[in-house]
Amino acid sequence: MTNIFDEQLTKTHSSLRTIDWKNNIVIMIDQTKLPNKLEYVEFSDYHDVANAIKNLVVRGAPAIGVSGAFGLALAALQSKAKTKEGLLEDLGKARKVLFETRPTAVNLAWALDRIMMVAKEGKDVPTIKESVINAAKKMAEEDVQTNKKMGKHGAELFENNDTIMTHCNAGALATVGYGTALGVIRATKESGKQIKVIATETRPVMQGSRLTAFELKHDGIDVSLIADTAVGYVMAKGLVTKVIVGADRILRTGHVYNKIGTYQIALIARQHKIPFYVAAPLSTFDLKSNPEDVIIEQRKASEVTAVAGKKTAPDDIGVINPAFDMTPPELVTYIITEAGIAKPPFVESIKKLFE
Numbered sequence: 001m002t003n004i005f006d007e008q009l010t011k012t013h014s015s016l017r018t019i020d021w022k023n024n025i026v027i028m029i030d031q032t033k034l035p036n037k038l039e040y041v042e043f044s045d046y047h048d049v050a051n052a053i054k055n056l057v058v059r060g061a062p063a064i065g066v067s068g069a070f071g072l073a074l075a076a077l078q079s080k081a082k083t084k085e086g087l088l089e090d091l092g093k094a095r096k097v098l099f100e101t102r103p104t105a106v107n108l109a110w111a112l113d114r115i116m117m118v119a120k121e122g123k124d125v126p127t128i129k130e131s132v133i134n135a136a137k138k139m140a141e142e143d144v145q146t147n148k149k150m151g152k153h154g155a156e157l158f159e160n161n162d163t164i165m166t167h168c169n170a171g172a173l174a175t176v177g178y179g180t181a182l183g184v185i186r187a188t189k190e191s192g193k194q195i196k197v198i199a200t201e202t203r204p205v206m207q208g209s210r211l212t213a214f215e216l217k218h219d220g221i222d223v224s225l226i227a228d229t230a231v232g233y234v235m236a237k238g239l240v241t242k243v244i245v246g247a248d249r250i251l252r253t254g255h256v257y258n259k260i261g262t263y264q265i266a267l268i269a270r271q272h273k274i275p276f277y278v279a280a281p282l283s284t285f286d287l288k289s290n291p292e293d294v295i296i297e298q299r300k301a302s303e304v305t306a307v308a309g310k311k312t313a314p315d316d317i318g319v320i321n322p323a324f325d326m327t328p329p330e331l332v333t334y335i336i337t338e339a340g341i342a343k344p345p346f347v348e349s350i351k352k353l354f355e
């Protein structure tokens with residue numbers, strides 16, 4: 001694992017580029033170092049990619065998906081198999097390691113399955129290796145294009161002088177580039193509308209202050225930071241006109257799984273009649289599961305008992321640390337995707353998006 005700094009890479013697509021593939025190596029921004037250092041890490045072993053996903057070096061549903069795909073591309077290169085069957089077996093093992101990193105974001109399974117399908121279609125070892133790498137690279141490029149399409153659809157919902165609240169980081173850093181919720185914000189600004197953003201800190205690991213505030217400042221978008229506990233205050237004061245968040249998984253019923261804290265923001269927004277929008281690509285939809293099937297990732301206690309490595313709670317305190325929560329469809333105004341905007345009743349409108 002080495003660190004490189006490539007200013008040019010960050011400028012791709014006029015916003016940060018989170019993951020890339022160069023000379024058979026995966027390059028990603030180390031998001032654990034932000035906002036203090038913009039550092040890149042390089043991986044040539046898929047086990048390191050799996051660890052990077054687990055440890056939040058790379059995070060955000062679409063970024064995790066593309067990282068998984070590149071992980072499989074590395075696994076293909078690492079495989080010493082001489083037959084198609086042997087290579088598929090090695091890829092199957094790598095798929096399991098990558099899949100088991102984080103359970104809630106459905107984009108990971110989606111991306112891994114897509115690459116496995118490409119591998120199964122290949123006729124021999126060299127063609128499979130080549131097609132797996134090409135499919136992963138294509139997926140990364142498609143991610144940016146998808147976000148731009150989503151941005152165009154979503155921008156129509158925003159007006160001049162809107163102040164938009166967002167939670168966690170659903171930006172360029174959560175995708176390959178441009179972002180989902182922040183992609184819509186970028187597209188709104190690019191369409192000439194004056195907008196302001198309010199970003200929540202997003203405890204416990206501060207994706208809002210470390211990542212969203214960082215990337216919006218990087219792109220010159222007006223952003224103010226609030227503590228998570230100030231959401232009710234700013235909404236009651238009339239300081240927020242719309243909310244937009246990303247998602248890790250959306251069910252066919254419109255149940256939205258996103259960063260812990262999203263549900264309470266949706267509840268307060270409803271109390272103050274503020275529209276609550278979700279922006280996510282079709283790869284974030286899970287049309288098969290019901291709410292009781294979805295596993296909410298539980299993360300380590302130290303994320304809650306310390307801030308920036310400094311202890312803020314007594315030793316041996318019990319901790320509940322879910323990474324995500326579920327916002328029920330009745331609190332969601334619209335869901336913005338690359339295929340259009342889904343409006344209630346979501347069972348019908350989501351079905352249409354996939355037709």
Ligand code: MRU
Pocket residue numbers: 059060061062105167168169170171174175179180181207245246247248258259260323
């Ligand atoms: O734990 P994280 O940082 O991976 O959680 C990320 C989120 O909850 C994002 O809002 C979600 O993945 C949407 S990203 C476009």
